[in-house]
Each structure stands twice: as structure tokens, then as C-alpha cells.
Amino acid sequence: MMIEDEEIDLLLSDIFxxxxxxxxxxxxxxxKRRIIRLVVLDKFPSFAELRYRVCTDEDYLKRFIExxxxxxxxxxxxPSFYKMLRSxxxxxxxxKPFIRIWxxxxxTGEEVFSMAIxxxxxxxxKKSLLYATDLNPSVLEKVRRxxxxxxxxxxxxxxxxxxxxxxxxxTYYTANYGQAKLNEDLSEKIIIxxxxxxxDSSFNEFDLILCRNVLIYFDKNLQExxxxxxxxxxxxxxxxxxxxxxxxxxxxIQARFKxxxxxxxxxxxx
Amino acid sequence: MEEANxxxxxxxxxxxxSAGSLTVLFDVLPTLDPHLKTSIILVLHRKNSGDSSLSExxxxxxxxxxxxxxxxxxxxxxxIYLAPADYHVLIEKNYFFSxxxxxxxxxxxxxxxxxxxxxxxxxxxxxTAILLSGSNNDGTAGLKAVQEAGGMIIVxxxxxxNMAYMPQHAINNLSVNHILDPKEISRFINSLG
Numbered sequence: 001m002m003i004e005d006e007e008i009d010l011l012l013s014d015i016f017x018x019x020x021x022x023x024x025x026x027x028x029x030x031x032k033r034r035i036i037r038l039v040v041l042d043k044f045p046s047f048a049e050l051r052y053r054v055c056t057d058e059d060y061l062k063r064f065i066e067x068x069x070x071x072x073x074x075x076x077x078x079p080s081f082y083k084m085l086r087s088x089x090x091x092x093x094x095x096k097p098f099i100r101i102w103x104x105x106x107x108t109g110e111e112v113f114s115m116a117i118x119x120x121x122x123x124x125x126k127k128s129l130l131y132a133t134d135l136n137p138s139v140l141e142k143v144r145r146x147x148x149x150x151x152x153x154x155x156x157x158x159x160x161x162x163x164x165x166x167x168x169x170x171t172y173y174t175a176n177y178g179q180a181k182l183n184e185d186l187s188e189k190i191i192i193x194x195x196x197x198x199x200d201s202s203f204n205e206f207d208l209i210l211c212r213n214v215l216i217y218f219d220k221n222l223q224e225x226x227x228x229x230x231x232x233x234x235x236x237x238x239x240x241x242x243x244x245x246x247x248x249x250x251x252x253i254q255a256r257f258k259x260x261x262x263x264x265x266x267x268x269x270x
Numbered sequence: 271m272e273e274a275n276x277x278x279x280x281x282x283x284x285x286x287x288s289a290g291s292l293t294v295l296f297d298v299l300p301t302l303d304p305h306l307k308t309s310i311i312l313v314l315h316r317k318n319s320g321d322s323s324l325s326e327x328x329x330x331x332x333x334x335x336x337x338x339x340x341x342x343x344x345x346x347x348x349x350i351y352l353a354p355a356d357y358h359v360l361i362e363k364n365y366f367f368s369x370x371x372x373x374x375x376x377x378x379x380x381x382x383x384x385x386x387x388x389x390x391x392x393x394x395x396x397x398t399a400i401l402l403s404g405s406n407n408d409g410t411a412g413l414k415a416v417q418e419a420g421g422m423i424i425v426x427x428x429x430x431x432n433m434a435y436m437p438q439h440a441i442n443n444l445s446v447n448h449i450l451d452p453k454e455i456s457r458f459i460n461s462l463g
Binding site: 005027028029030032033034070072213215216217219220223243244245246247 | 339340341342354357360361362363366368369370371372373384387388391392
């Protein structure tokens with residue numbers, strides 16, 4: 001299926017006009033691939049018919065957003081990153097009276113629950129709040145339920161152990177009919193809300209912001225906007241964590257941050 | 271963006287490989303012209319270990335700079351780029367890389383098809399795609415896209431491949447421009463300047 005870039009631009013401007021979602025500064029290559037994939041998956045005879053459906057059927061728009069945004073995530077993704085969070089960042093957070101953490105673009109929440117486990121193991125969960133935000137309400141519903149496919153737990157357990165976890169990972173969930181329901185106490189401090197990094201502003205001050213493998217779907221201008229938003233939302237000496245191939249380099253906020261070691265964690269200097 | 275206005279004066283070669291492709295690269299990389307202007311992008315199926323030792327290993331085989339790709343790195347002349355483990359690599363029209371962690375394609379991330387198809391769209395006729403040894407279907411659909419966009423497609427001679435399946439699969443399904451052994455692959459890349 002060949003789709004011209006101009007057609008994509010038309011669709012995106014339609015979506016902005018009808019629904020207010022602005023994808024204009026998303027990475028074009030990735031977005032185009034996702035849209036072509038959806039045209040094939042949902043068997044649209046032409047691109048024009050996809051465009052018509054998206055503009056006239058609000059329920060289909062939900063599916064569109066769900067499918068063109070990438071929601072692949074896992075618990076304790078990049079174990080060495082979580083090892084550093086566990087050994088170096090969490091103890092620093094523990095010295096504060098309250099801990100506020102923001103998972104921006106949290107998708108289905110696997111990394112939010114990983115963080116909750118780290119905090120619980122350090123006896124800090126009770127004085128923490130974990131804000132889980134995404135632009136997509138359907139993925140947030142999954143965070144709310146805290147239920148994940150059981151067949152992924154083996155991988156998550158391996159990640160957990162590689163990140164320095166010493167408990168039996170299966171004590172964190174109840175298995176039932178092929179699903180793993182994470183323990184209720186892990187959800188108690190998670191606050192779920194929609195938030196769009198393209199258009200929404202800062203809503204609180206945080207000690208740690210995690211936004212991993214979200215900026216890769218943005219062009220440089222939108223990356224810059226999101227990074228400024230994180231800078232505005234971090235308290236003094238707060239931490240910013242990005243995905244393993246994302247960077248603050250070349251952004252205007254770089255000078256105010258210092259990268260810690262090799263992992264993609266930066267400390268705000270002022 | 272202003273980068274889009276810059277004339278892209280060098281060619282790009284994408285080399286895709288799976289099982290058995292590393293030994294080919296160990297033959298090819300040391301014989302590349304140290305003044306090569308062509309940009310080379312390596313997309314290899316590799317273990318999802320996240321460590322960057324593969325780029326160091328490849329780096330030891332050539333004087334050309336080898337870099338594991340970070341998101342939004344520019345595609346520069348005379349550089350060799352390596353797709354990071356567990357990310358798809360796409361190329362923007364303004365010659366920047368974009369990374370993507372969406373679903374595996376052909377059981378692979380990085381997938382050769384994803385990069386070939388995206389690069390076909392971005393580079394068109396200035397692209398050459400080379401498919402090496404492997405035991406998977408990945409790459410054939412991508413080569414087709416490269417050819418349709420006016421690029422050149424080359425496949426490793428299956429008799430010289432540790433795993434002949436992947437190059438043979440492309441040969442059976444496409445009319446490839448060249449079928450080359452590793453020495454000829456080096457010569458071809460050097461001829462691009």
C-alpha cells in the first residue's frame with residue numbers, strides 16, 4: 001500500500017480539527033508505518049476510506065489512536081536501569097518526607113507497577129504518589145485493572161531478578177485463567193489521568209519523572225517541548241529518566257542537568 | 271525543517287543480516303575504503319542483551335567511525351551505523367534516524383523489512399540494500415520496497431552464506447540486481463565512493 005506524505009498530513013489535520021488530537025509533530029516515519037499497518041489490518045480499500053471513518057466515527061478514532069501509538073512495554077524493562085533506580089535513586093528519594101513520581105506516557109503501566117514494587121521493597125511506597133499519565137484513555141483502563149497476561153510473567157520475573165530483586169516475583173500477583181492480577185496494595189498509590197505531552201502543561205512538582213521510549217515517536221521540536229515540560233515539573237535536584245536510546249543532548253535544558261553514570265538518568269542541578 | 275533542504279550528496283547502503291552474517295561483516299569491514307563517503311547502516315538480528323559490545327567489536331574491524339544508533343541521530347557521510355538491540359530503526363525524510371519499539375516483525379526487532387521499507391521511502395534511488403546470511407524470511411519484503419523506490423538490491427551468494435535460507439528466499443521471490451560473495455560486496459561498496 002502506497003500512501004503519500006501529503007495524505008498523512010491531511011488525515012492528521014482532520015483529526016486535529018475534529019477531535020483536537022495533534023499528531024503533527026510525531027515522528028513521520030514511524031507514524032506513516034503505523035497508519036499503513038492499520039489500513040492493511042482493518043482492510044480499508046483505500047486511504048480515503050480510512051480518513052472518512054476516522055473523521056465520522058468517534059469509536060473508531062479510539063482504535064486509531066490505540067493502534068498508531070505504540071504500547072509495547074514490559075515490567076523492569078532494561079534491568080540495569082532498574083538496578084540503578086533501586087540502588088542509587090530510591091535511597092535518595094527515601095530521604096524526602098513525600099515522594100512524587102510521574103510516569104509520562106505510561107502506556108499500560110508495567111513500568112509504573114515496577115516502580116511501585118521498588119518503593120514497596122524499600123518501605124517507601126506508603127509515602128509515595130505515582131502519577132501515571134498517557135494520552136490514550138484505553139491504555140489507562142489497563143493500568144487501573146492491573147491485570148497482565150500470565151505468559152509474560154516469566155520474562156518479567158527474569159527482569160526483576162536481573163534488576164537486583166531478591167523476592168519470589170510470583171508473590172506480587174495472583175494467577176487466574178491465564179491472567180496475572182497484581183496485588184492491590186501496589187495500586188493504592190497510583191494516580192491515573194490522561195495527559196497529552198503535545199498540548200497539556202505541567203500539573204505538579206515531582207522528585208522523579210520517567211518518560212521511557214515515548215520521545216522516540218516525536219520529532220525534535222516536540223521532544224524539546226516535552227523536555228521543557230519535564231524541566232518545569234521537576235523540583236530542585238529531581239531526576240529525569242528516559243529510554244535507553246533517548247537523550248537530553250542537543251536540548252535547551254541539557255545545561256541544567258547532569259547525567260548519572262551510563263544509564264539514562266539525569267539529575268537536575270538547580 | 272532546514273535539514274530537508276540539504277542536498278544528500280552521498281549514497282547509503284543498508285546491510286541486513288541474521289545468523290551467520292557477522293563473519294561476512296568481519297570480512298567486508300576491514301576492506302572498506304578508509305575515505306568512503308557512502309553511509310552504511312547495519313541491521314542485524316541480535317540477542318536482546320542491551321549491551322553495546324557488538325559496536326565495539328565491529329569498530330575494531332574498520333577505521334571508519336562505527337556508532338550504535340541513538341534516536342534522532344543524523345545520517346552522516348562515511349559513517350557506519352548499527353541498529354541497537356530491541357529497537358526498529360526507521361529513517362526520516364530529513365535524514366534522521368527514528369527508533370521504534372513496536373511489535374516484532376518476522377519475530378525480529380530490529381526487523382530488516384522495517385528499515386529497508388522506511389529507507390526506501392527516505393532515500394529512493396540513492397539506496398542500496400544488501401541481504402546477508404540468515405535462517406528467517408526477514409528482508410525480502412523490504413528489498414522489494416527498495417527496488418520499487420528505484421534503489422538497488424543485492425543478496426549474498428547463498429553458497430557463501432552460513433545460513434543460505436534468507437538470501438535464497440529473496441532470490442526466489444525477487445529479481446535482485448546482484449548476487450555477490452563477500453569480496454564482491456566489499457568491491458561494490460567501495461565502488462560507490
